[in-house]
Amino acid sequence: MIQKILKHPLFSGGMIMVGGSLVANAVNYLYHLIMGRILGPVDYGVLASIFSILYIISVVPASASFAIVKFISSAGSEKERKDIYHGIRNFIIKVSLGIFVILAVLTMPVSGFLHIDNFWLIALVAPITYINLITLVNQAVSQGILKFEGSIGPTVISAVFKLGLGLLFVYLGFSVLGAVFGVLLSIVAAYVYSKKFIKRYNRPDSKTPYNLAPFLKYALPVLLQAFAFTSLFTMDIILVKHFLPAFDAGIYAALSTLGKIIYFAVQPITATMFPIVNSRRVKGGNYKNIFYLSFAATIAVSSLVVLFYYLFPNIAIGVLYGKDYLSAKGDLIWMGIFMLFYTACYNLASFLISVDKVKVVWLTGAAAVAQIVAIFIWHGSIREIIQVSLVITVALTGLLTVAYAKN
Secondary structure, rough: HHHHHHHHHHHHHHHHHHHHHHHHHHHHHHHHHHHHHHHHHHHHHHHHHHHHHHHHHHHHHHHHHHHHHHHOOOOHHOOOOHHHHHHHHHHHHHHHHHHHHHHHHHHHHHHHHHOOOOOOOHEEEHHHHHHHEEEHHHHHHHHOOOOOHHHHHHHHHHHHHHHHHHHHHHHHHHHHHHHHHHHHHHHHHHHHHHHHOHHHHOOOOOOOOOOHHHHEEEEEHHHHHHHHHHHHOOOHHHHHHHHOOOOHHHHHHHHHHHHHHHHHHHHHHHHHHHHHHHHHHHHHOHHHHHHHHHHHEEEEEEEHHHHHHHHHHHHHHHHHHOHHHHHHHHHHHHHHHHHHHHHHHHHHHHHHHHOOOOOOHHHHHHHHHHHHHHHHOOOOEEEEEHHHHHHHHHHHHHHHHHHHHHH
């Protein structure tokens, strides 16, 4: 009985995915904490703004990956899988090339907007993005054919290489440029590893182009929501780098990273809720209790972290980032409350999409745009910018609650 459970693909695959995700997330978080300490607030602010750009751009393949997994896993034959893979891969390559060209053209303007003197820091974003997009397609296909090592393995490899190479290049004196170049090499390593799991899909069996319409129709709402929620906790870092002094931008980046602890602590709750609600709803079962439980758990866990930030800001900042960042302690509670409402919005929106209320993506999209516009107007200090984001997420929580009540 135990052997059957251990060999079951749900258990074995789940263990690989969960274990790999934990390792990758831990290494990525360690990366930011170490870089924050050794680079200092000014240079860390530069690095954080570059990562924010990468996060926003990576939304495209990350969102598409859900659709890729769905279409690959539901394919009726090996031939169909090959056709789906090549159709989607060719589409993503074209998108990637388009993004590559746009980023290359915008290198100088973006460098100027972010007050980054070394334009190579922005120039490297283009090749990083291109390789990363293609790698994520390979990972999604691996997950769709239940090759879970090919799905999570590249993520772990990228995280480990990024940390090791980044530390090496920074130690050698290349500062932020060394850290970003380490990211590029780590993505290359991840891409090489991802290819070994999809060798048999190198050539399509059909000469007829795959019809992308169903794929795009399915992926679009997920893409819009992902863009909106990613923008809500990344565009503020980019705009802070533009509007505030370099030191304050580094302090804000550290606050944002600490705030993301709340998100990463509760995101698995929402990720688990989504398929369960969808499955029960399709079968006509009671799915609202699952949502109530997940929402309560999200608020409870988030509130505990916020309480810790309120009671022990010196410990939260000093232990993780060091004394150079202690000036942020007065603003940590505000960042915590902002992320509490952010996670509440994320849970609510995910539930509504799971029950096919996809129009809510326009609410989240409007909130993301409103945040950007508001920060352009109100950006006098770190606290003012955080409070702008807080007001936006409180308003979004109210609107999503109304949408839920109508459901």
